[in-house]
Amino acid sequence: MAKLLKQSVKLALVQLASTADKPHNLSHARKKVLEASRLGAKIVVLPECFNSPYGTKYFPTYAETLLPSPPSESQSPTFHALSNLAKEAQIYLVGGSIPERVGEPDDESAKLYNTSLTFGPDGGLLATHRKVHLFDIDIPGKIKFRESDVLSPGNKITVLDLPEYGKIAIAICYDIRFPELAMIAARKGAFLLLYPGAFNLTTGELHWELQARARAVDNQVYVGLCSPARDMEAEYHAWGHSMVVDPNAAVLEQLDEKEGIVCVDLSGDKIEETRKGIPIYTQRRFDVYPDVSEGGKFEE
Ligand SMILES: NC(=O)CC(=O)C(=O)O
Numbered sequence: 001m002a003k004l005l006k007q008s009v010k011l012a013l014v015q016l017a018s019t020a021d022k023p024h025n026l027s028h029a030r031k032k033v034l035e036a037s038r039l040g041a042k043i044v045v046l047p048e049c050f051n052s053p054y055g056t057k058y059f060p061t062y063a064e065t066l067l068p069s070p071p072s073e074s075q076s077p078t079f080h081a082l083s084n085l086a087k088e089a090q091i092y093l094v095g096g097s098i099p100e101r102v103g104e105p106d107d108e109s110a111k112l113y114n115t116s117l118t119f120g121p122d123g124g125l126l127a128t129h130r131k132v133h134l135f136d137i138d139i140p141g142k143i144k145f146r147e148s149d150v151l152s153p154g155n156k157i158t159v160l161d162l163p164e165y166g167k168i169a170i171a172i173c174y175d176i177r178f179p180e181l182a183m184i185a186a187r188k189g190a191f192l193l194l195y196p197g198a199f200n201l202t203t204g205e206l207h208w209e210l211q212a213r214a215r216a217v218d219n220q221v222y223v224g225l226c227s228p229a230r231d232m233e234a235e236y237h238a239w240g241h242s243m244v245v246d247p248n249a250a251v252l253e254q255l256d257e258k259e260g261i262v263c264v265d266l267s268g269d270k271i272e273e274t275r276k277g278i279p280i281y282t283q284r285r286f287d288v289y290p291d292v293s294e295g296g297k298f299e300e
Contacts, residue, residue: 134147
């Protein structure tokens with residue numbers, strides 16, 4: 001059987017310290033992504049909302065128009081910065097996420113999304129993922145957050161093929177809590193599930209590592225979670241702790257809350273070795289329960 005991951009590849013997660021200054025965030029992201037590529041990374045990931053503060057009141061101000069593709073520089077400076085950076089570094093760049101606007105800025109019916117753009121080494125846009133599950137939670141005395149007050153949800157699963165390596169899946173933060181999405185992507189052949197994400201001091205402690213390891217062990221694939229660095233001056237305190245988990249659910253590398261880069265080799269053999277040892281992939285009982293990977297909406 002063909003290997004899911006065709007050859008070893010270095011993956012880097014850039015846990016970026018972002019500010020309220022978008023041009024600064026973009027140039028700082030460039031510096032750190034180039035640093036990651038000098039470490040040998042060929043797939044580099046940025047955090048959720050890497051070019052703005054994370055909060056519903058900020059999304060309309062920071063939102064960029066991404067369609068038509070490619071948008072003009074004034075419609076989306078971030079699109080162009082990421083595209084140029086992927087080309088300059090000759091990498092696959094998963095551009096975390098940014099607030100996206102569909103419609104005119106002064107149009108009340110315009111929609112906003114939390115959107116991730118992925119570019120290839122030639123600077124071309126390979127994939128767009130809009131956060132499917134919006135982060136609406138209310139834990140009394142701890143944290144209340146309602147993305148759905150301003151954002152609309154995406155409606156598809158994002159799996160893309162990197163010709164030299166194989167398929168990867170991209171989803172955003174709260175999406176990780178919905179195992180169906182990960183399972184469908186993995187059953188479609190993804191060797192790596194990537195989640196730019198910004199858990200917080202309540203849910204981070206409880207669930208960040210647990211969710212990463214759970215999605216890895218469920219699916220016997222690599223999982224990468226890329227958070228912003230924590231800024232205690234900001235309104236939202238990100239958990240940090242960007243990490244890569246292997247197909248056996250072992251944490252390969254994890255940061256603390258400060259800015260940094262996780263850089264690890266993903267092995268072409270590890271997935272096969274894990275699945276050979278614990279062969280859940282061939283032991284599923286679709287005569288007892290349905291195969292969720294038979295469903296799912298992908299890019300048309
Ligand atoms: N920020 C998120 O989308 C999700 C999160 O913080 C959590 O699930 O916890």
